[in-house]
Amino acid sequence: xxxxxxxxxxxxxxxxxxxxxxxxxxxxxxxxxxxxxxxxxxxxxxxxxxxxxxxxxxxxxxxxxxxxxxxxxxxxxxxxxxxxxxxxxxxxxxxxxxxxxxxxxxxxxxxxxxxxxxxxxxxxxxxxxxxxxxxxxxxxxxxxxxxxxxxxxxxxxxxxxxxxxxxxxxxxxxxxxxxxxxxxxxxxxxxxxxxxxxxxxxx
Amino acid sequence: xxxxxxxxxxxxxxxxxxxxxxxxxxxxxxxxxxxxxxxxxxxxxxxxxxxxxxxxxxxxxxxxxxxxxxxxxxxxxxxxxxxxxxxxxxxxxxxxxxxxxxxxxxxxxxxxxxxxxxxxxxxxxxxxxxxxxxxxxxxxxxxxxxxxxxxxxxxxxxxxxxxxxxxxxx
Numbered sequence: 001x002x003x004x005x006x007x008x009x010x011x012x013x014x015x016x017x018x019x020x021x022x023x024x025x026x027x028x029x030x031x032x033x034x035x036x037x038x039x040x041x042x043x044x045x046x047x048x049x050x051x052x053x054x055x056x057x058x059x060x061x062x063x064x065x066x067x068x069x070x071x072x073x074x075x076x077x078x079x080x081x082x083x084x085x086x087x088x089x090x091x092x093x094x095x096x097x098x099x100x101x102x103x104x105x106x107x108x109x110x111x112x113x114x115x116x117x118x119x120x121x122x123x124x125x126x127x128x129x130x131x132x133x134x135x136x137x138x139x140x141x142x143x144x145x146x147x148x149x150x151x152x153x154x155x156x157x158x159x160x161x162x163x164x165x166x167x168x169x170x171x172x173x174x175x176x177x178x179x180x181x182x183x184x185x186x187x188x189x190x191x192x193x194x195x196x197x198x199x200x201x202x203x
Numbered sequence: 204x205x206x207x208x209x210x211x212x213x214x215x216x217x218x219x220x221x222x223x224x225x226x227x228x229x230x231x232x233x234x235x236x237x238x239x240x241x242x243x244x245x246x247x248x249x250x251x252x253x254x255x256x257x258x259x260x261x262x263x264x265x266x267x268x269x270x271x272x273x274x275x276x277x278x279x280x281x282x283x284x285x286x287x288x289x290x291x292x293x294x295x296x297x298x299x300x301x302x303x304x305x306x307x308x309x310x311x312x313x314x315x316x317x318x319x320x321x322x323x324x325x326x327x328x329x330x331x332x333x334x335x336x337x338x339x340x341x342x343x344x345x346x347x348x349x350x351x352x353x354x355x356x357x358x359x360x361x362x363x364x365x366x367x368x369x370x371x372x373x
Contacts, residue, residue, distance in 0.1 A: 009230030018229055019276045025225050026280015029233060032221055033281065034288045036214040037207075041300045046373040048355075048362040057211035058218060059337065065219025066341035070226065085231040086339060087329040089346030094335075097328030098353025100320050105332075106358040106365055108317025109300065112325065113235030113333040115318075116278055120285035124299040125314040130239065132318025137243035139319070140326045144259040151327055156346070164345035175343035182348065183340075 005073065009083040033117035040118065041109025041125055048106040050193035060187040064180065071176040081170055089159035093151050108132070207294070222341060232338035234274035235281075236325035241269040259326075274334070302370040310368060324354075 004010055008018045036058045037043045046052040073079035105111055110118060110129040118126025144151075161178050162171035209217070222232050244260040245268065255264045263269035289295040301310040325331045328350045330339070336354070339347025 005227040006230035007228050013228070019271075019273060021228055022273045022276035023280040023283070025221070025228070026277035026282075027284035027287070028221050028280075029218075029277070030281040030284020030286070031288045032214065032218050032284075034285050034294070035209045036211070036218060039285055039289075042372045045365070045369045048358040049366070049369065052373040054208070054211045058215040059332075061212045061215025062219040062222060062337060063340045065216045066222045066226070066232075066337075067343065069220070069223040070342060073223075073227075079227070083230050084226060084342050086342050086344040087335060087346065089344065089349070090327075090329070091346070091349065093327040094329075094346050094349045095353050097324040097326075098350040099357040100324035101328065101331070101350070102354035102357030102359075103361050104317040104320035104324060105354065106317075106362050108314045108321070109369070110314070110317065111235075111321065111332040112239055113233065113278075113281065113331065116235060116281045117285035120282045121289040122295045122297045124297060125301070125310060128311050128314040129318040129321075132315035133236070133239050133322045134243045134246070134318075135315070136319035136322025137240045137326070138247060140323050141244070141247070141254065141257050141260040144257070148258070159345045160343045161345045161348070162343070172343065179340065179343060 005079045006083055009085070010080060029113075030117055030120065033114065034121060038114040038117055039121045039126075040123060044111070044114060045106060045109040047190075048102075050190065050197040053190040053194045056190045057187065060183050060190075064183050067176060067179045067183075071172050074172055081172065086158050086160070089154075089156045090152065091154035091156065093153065096150075207292070219341070222337065226338075226342070229273060231273065232334070232341065233277070234330070234334040234338070235278055236322070236331040237334060238272070238275040238278035239322070240326070241272055241275055245269040300372060302368055302372055305368055305370075313365065313368060 007013045033039055037054050043052060043055050047056050070079060074081045108129045110126055112133060115126040115129045119130060160169050160175050162174040163169040165174060167174045225232050241263050244254065244263040247254040247260060248264055254260050299307055299310055328335050335347055336351045340351065
């Protein structure tokens with residue numbers, strides 16, 4: 001029998017099996033988060049000052065690893081790329097969301113996923129952060145009527161890198177090469193800035 | 204390099220392989236903000252069921268319980284996994300991370316306010332560093348790069364405002 005991944009979205013698993021596996025996979029991620037240094041704001045905030053770019057190094061190498069595996073999986077016919085979930089791109093909401101996110105991140109030293117692992121390792125600031133996230137979510141429910149036009153503007157649907165560059169949506173060669181170059185560019189920028197900041201010393 | 208942590212490149216490859224396995228099984232990767240949004244909707248529902256009529260929270264509650272969801276189960280797993288390794292390695296420690304002598308009340312305020320902003324940000328961006336940046340970029344979504352670059356850019360631009368909070372913390 002031929003296996004075409006992903007299992008759940010191609011109908012191999014039912015929902016309860018998938019939910020059970022979600023917990024197991026989550027446990028794996030939780031362990032990886034702590035061992036990657038994601039479970040403290042002392043590693044997240046310094047990225048914005050280029051003082052310690054460890055979490056950025058982890059993040060970029062993870063993107064390159066997964067992108068490579070997905071690329072190869074599709075190339076050899078084991079993965080149905082159209083069944084891999086990609087959130088629709090909403091240009092302006094993504095841009096504004098990104099700006100707010102960055103400000104919130106350097107202010108708090110957390111993002112939602114890392115804060116879950118932070119609470120589990122005893123970080124009080126992670127718990128307060130998550131209470132702030134819940135308050136913000138509730139606020140968003142309240143204001144949704146007023147912001148929904150903006151939030152749903154600029155919808156480009158499943159918008160891959162290849163498509164953005166004028167190629168076929170599922171041209172993975174183009175998407176992969178660009179992802180590879182952009183990721184390494186980002187990593188190189190982080191490492192160079194880190195070196196400059198370290199040489200300058202702490203004022 | 205701190206011996207409590209893996210080499211960042213090795214950690215990245217492990218995280219990437221884990222993410223790939225998750226994509227293979229579930230067709231989606233890591234998520235976090237969606238689970239917190241759902242938890243908020245469910246808590247609000249327990250307090251006052253009227254929230255089910257809300258145009259945004261209502262869609263989480265349509266199936267009866269906002270918490271019966273893949274990302275919510277995964278986040279429960281993240282918590283358990285992190286707790287397990289913290290207890291196992293004796294790393295569980297209550298602390299409010301901040302610069303030495305930085306007022307605790309200001310740190311608490313910024314942690315809360317940052318979370319508040321991030322919640323709204325994730326609703327506009329349909330995800331956070333996990334579901335949007337990591338998953339999306341790995342699966343070749345152009346929008347993920349818009350989000351990531353805007354987030355890092357804005358973070359760098361306003362970083363000077365919070366410098367005192369993080370001085371010596373690294």
